[in-house]
Amino acid sequence: MAEASAKNGHGAGNGTPTDKARIWGGIDLGGTKIEAVVVDARGEVLGRARHPTPAAGGPGEVVKELYGTLGEAAQAAGVEPAKLAGVGVGAPGSVDANSGTLAHTSNVAGGWDAPYPLASDLRDLVGGGKVALGNDVQVAVAAEYKLGAGRNYRSVLGVWWGTGVGGGLVLNGVPWRGQGSAGEIGHMVVKPDGARCGCGRRGCLEAYAGRACMERKARAEAKRGEKTLLFDIMREKKRTRLSSSVWARALKEKDPLATWLIERAIGMMGVAIASVINLLDVEAVVIGGGLGSRLAPMYLGAIEDAMRPHLFTTERKPAMHIAELGDLSGAIGAALLAGPPM
Amino acid sequence: MAEASAKNGHGAGNGTPTDKARIWGGIDLGGTKIEAVVVDARGEVLGRARHPTPAAGGPGEVVKELYGTLGEAAQAAGVEPAKLAGVGVGAPGSVDANSGTLAHTSNVAGGWDAPYPLASDLRDLVGGGKVALGNDVQVAVAAEYKLGAGRNYRSVLGVWWGTGVGGGLVLNGVPWRGQGSAGEIGHMVVKPDGARCGCGRRGCLEAYAGRACMERKARAEAKRGEKTLLFDIMREKKRTRLSSSVWARALKEKDPLATWLIERAIGMMGVAIASVINLLDVEAVVIGGGLGSRLAPMYLGAIEDAMRPHLFTTERKPAMHIAELGDLSGAIGAALLAGPPM
Numbered sequence: 001m002a003e004a005s006a007k008n009g010h011g012a013g014n015g016t017p018t019d020k021a022r023i024w025g026g027i028d029l030g031g032t033k034i035e036a037v038v039v040d041a042r043g044e045v046l047g048r049a050r051h052p053t054p055a056a057g058g059p060g061e062v063v064k065e066l067y068g069t070l071g072e073a074a075q076a077a078g079v080e081p082a083k084l085a086g087v088g089v090g091a092p093g094s095v096d097a098n099s100g101t102l103a104h105t106s107n108v109a110g111g112w113d114a115p116y117p118l119a120s121d122l123r124d125l126v127g128g129g130k131v132a133l134g135n136d137v138q139v140a141v142a143a144e145y146k147l148g149a150g151r152n153y154r155s156v157l158g159v160w161w162g163t164g165v166g167g168g169l170v171l172n173g174v175p176w177r178g179q180g181s182a183g184e185i186g187h188m189v190v191k192p193d194g195a196r197c198g199c200g201r202r203g204c205l206e207a208y209a210g211r212a213c214m215e216r217k218a219r220a221e222a223k224r225g226e227k228t229l230l231f232d233i234m235r236e237k238k239r240t241r242l243s244s245s246v247w248a249r250a251l252k253e254k255d256p257l258a259t260w261l262i263e264r265a266i267g268m269m270g271v272a273i274a275s276v277i278n279l280l281d282v283e284a285v286v287i288g289g290g291l292g293s294r295l296a297p298m299y300l301g302a303i304e305d306a307m308r309p310h311l312f313t314t315e316r317k318p319a320m321h322i323a324e325l326g327d328l329s330g331a332i333g334a335a336l337l338a339g340p341p342m
Numbered sequence: 343m344a345e346a347s348a349k350n351g352h353g354a355g356n357g358t359p360t361d362k363a364r365i366w367g368g369i370d371l372g373g374t375k376i377e378a379v380v381v382d383a384r385g386e387v388l389g390r391a392r393h394p395t396p397a398a399g400g401p402g403e404v405v406k407e408l409y410g411t412l413g414e415a416a417q418a419a420g421v422e423p424a425k426l427a428g429v430g431v432g433a434p435g436s437v438d439a440n441s442g443t444l445a446h447t448s449n450v451a452g453g454w455d456a457p458y459p460l461a462s463d464l465r466d467l468v469g470g471g472k473v474a475l476g477n478d479v480q481v482a483v484a485a486e487y488k489l490g491a492g493r494n495y496r497s498v499l500g501v502w503w504g505t506g507v508g509g510g511l512v513l514n515g516v517p518w519r520g521q522g523s524a525g526e527i528g529h530m531v532v533k534p535d536g537a538r539c540g541c542g543r544r545g546c547l548e549a550y551a552g553r554a555c556m557e558r559k560a561r562a563e564a565k566r567g568e569k570t571l572l573f574d575i576m577r578e579k580k581r582t583r584l585s586s587s588v589w590a591r592a593l594k595e596k597d598p599l600a601t602w603l604i605e606r607a608i609g610m611m612g613v614a615i616a617s618v619i620n621l622l623d624v625e626a627v628v629i630g631g632g633l634g635s636r637l638a639p640m641y642l643g644a645i646e647d648a649m650r651p652h653l654f655t656t657e658r659k660p661a662m663h664i665a666e667l668g669d670l671s672g673a674i675g676a677a678l679l680a681g682p683p684m
Contacts, residue, residue: 155520167621171513178497178623179658187654188617192533192609201652267534275530279509279618281520310543312529316521 020129023079025070025087026335028136028328029053029062031107031163036069037331038077038084041340043147045328047077054109059102059116062109067125082127086338089118089131090139090330096180100133107163132337137289138183139333140323141168142175144286146336148329149321155282158323159185159273161292162244164198165206171282185276186210190268205272209265211291215242221257228257244294251295266299270306278312288323296322362471365421367412367429368677370478370670371395371404373449373505378411379673380419380426383682385489387670389419396451401444401458404451409467424469428680431460431473432481432672438522442475449505474679479631480525481675482665483510484517486628488678490671491663497624500665501527501615503634504586506540507548513624527618528552532610547614551607553633557584563599570599586636593637608641612648620654630665638664 023046028035030053038047049072054061066089067081074081081087093105100119105111119131134142141150141158150156154173160166165186169176176182186206187199194203198212207213218230233253234246250258273285287296287303296303304320311317323329365388370377372395380389391414396403408431409423416423423429435447442461447453461473476484483492483500492498496515502508507528511518518524528548529541536545540554549555560572575595576588592600615627629638629645638645646662653659665671 169621171518172516174514176513176622179625180623181655182621182623184620184623184654187620187652189613189652190531190534192613199654201654203652271531271534275617276621278526278529279511279524279621280518281522281524281526283521310529310531310545312526312541312543313523 020085021079021083022340023077023084024335024338024340025074025081025084025126026139026331026333026338027066027070027087027089028140028330028334029066029089029091029108030136030330031092034065034069035327035331036066036073037328037335038070038073038079039332039335039340043143043332043336043340045332046079047073047075048328048331049073049076056110058109058112059118059121063118063121063125066122070126081125082129084126084129086130086132087122087126088134088139088334088337088339089122090134090136090334090337091118092136094181095133095135097133100131102133130338132334132339134334134337135168135177135183136330137166138168138175138177139337140288140325140329141183141286141333142170143325143329143333143336144288144323145170145175147332148324149286150284153283153319155280156284156286157185157273157276157280157282157318158286158288159269159292160289161209161269161287161296162289163212164210165269166289169280169282171280185272188272188275190271205268208268211242211244211247214247214261214265218242218257218261226257229253229255230258244290247291248294251298262295262299263302266302267306269303270308271310273303274307274310277307277318278310281313282318284319284321286321286323288329293323293326362427363421363425364682365419365426366677366680366682367416367423367426367468368481368673368675368680369408369412369429369431370482370672370676371408371431371433371450372478372672373434376407376411377669377673378408378415379670379677380412380415380421381674381677381682385485385674385678385682387674388421389415389417390670390673391415391418398452400451400454401460401463405460405463405467408464412468423467424471426468426471428472428474429464429468430476430481430676430679430681431464432476432478432676432679433460434478436523437475437477439475442473444475472680474676474681476676476679477510477519477525478672479508480510480517480519481679482630482667482671483512483525483628483675485667485671485675485678486630486665487512487517489674490666491628492626495625495661497622498626498628499527499615499618499622499624499660500628500630501611501634502631503551503611503629503638504631505554506552507611508631511622511624513622527614530614530617532613547610550610553584553586553589556589556603556607560584560599560603568599571595571597572600586632589633590636593640604637604641605644608644609648611645612650613652615645616649616652619649619660620652623655624660626661626663628663628665630671635665635668 101115167185443457509527
């Protein structure tokens, strides 16, 4: 088996495309961490690694770190990176899959605006194999569709609930990207002239449900004298932000402000998801992302309840699921982008 | 040419499928009128007819009238209905294309709830040719996509602005129906706990922009003492409802209530359409329907203005168009459903 030989590091060769193993690399480039996996033709994870995202230094530093993380994952899988048949990268910001560039990455390594040729840089580093670039949320949703919570459906809406609220669509088995920017469920309007969103607009779903916007609101309310445990828990956990685990703990302790903000978020989540169902009539919804993975097990029923008053077709309701691939959905989805023939 | 021979009524035969001309029928079954066309393989209209929808009598009366209208259109095209290679019907309500049934038609001939086998009834009447059933708005949007305002695009959102607000999607050249009920842009939520919609829910786009809901609101405001010309114009035109032409006239005369209601409708239209663009990133939007066809030429820019503050991707904006096939988009779209190989 090609997989086994690669896994054991057999075979010489100089990494030319003809010499590739049936093994693929996937990298999830996030604002705080880089997650890499090496997978076989069935999407099975053979090795993984995680590095922090460089805090500064721009694209050059990011590329080095991507390669370092992937190298470690390859090592864990017992294969040289040059042997990988292809590598996929899921990234936030504006991905141009055709030109292999990444632009507008405000959260990564200090951020950069101009399109950077990430794919060709990585192509040099991984020995000339195929390099594919995709949107981080879209590839994560594709992974859940193929291997995770969405595998029994043909059409799926993924809602990635984290710092922001991202989305991805698979329609009749095909990821739907529109002209390249589809999936922004976080910027669907749930309340005209509503709360200010991180994107500068008003009334977006993300303005109510995104972790960053919820934190901003919590700070404003605390400043106004509202009592809350959120910031005590944050300090106790030695965090500087209201991370998912801070929210989870505050909710567990029935902190009123945390509870109110999460219930408000879930109410708006119900509005937006129901609107998507009315528009697209997909079979299933998969909730993922940092906050989603943490909170959805407790709140999936509440999200469904929040959707119900807004669903137009009452004869059936979409199946609701929590993402199953956890932290690795992005990296696995990125690897799938590079081409395991599934 | 088969078309010409059919057009001139040549050829005998008993209407068996082997004897069919390359000519198709299309019927748009609406709440007030039935519109029928006969088209050739390019979707060119060879004949058309219009009858009022029976006010009562249920499915039996409707089928008779569908046949009558189609027969008249066929006569205008110089062909016997039995010669048609196929017939398509676009209908409001719950269409089950596979079983050929139509259910939940509150607006048609007194309305009926149980699924009625419309397709098989028509199959008998048109000599055993193919009969296809589709949702009225979806087929109209498909017609605009293939032959009208959407013909230069691969992905189109159609917004059918009339008594209600319907929608249709063509994604990468394929009509998107979801599990059968997709396209309900009119029931996307634009304001949680907002105005009451005809569907019984609150805050739907249709609650603000649908003609029926706008009329209800206008009557309530007039009753409350708000001055308006709307009902004077209605009586003058010998109507019992605020038809599209009544609205158009009141707007022309700068009636404040009519203007306020239409501007409110357009504001919410902007919210909903922008949300769809953020989610799906389609190339173009086509505005049709009774009110849309009448008002969009005047208000297309206003709809765009209302969308702008909510669009997430600012680098490009969707192309905005008015439906080009007018009253016939539904009937032509229905005919296309039956199979001209386009």
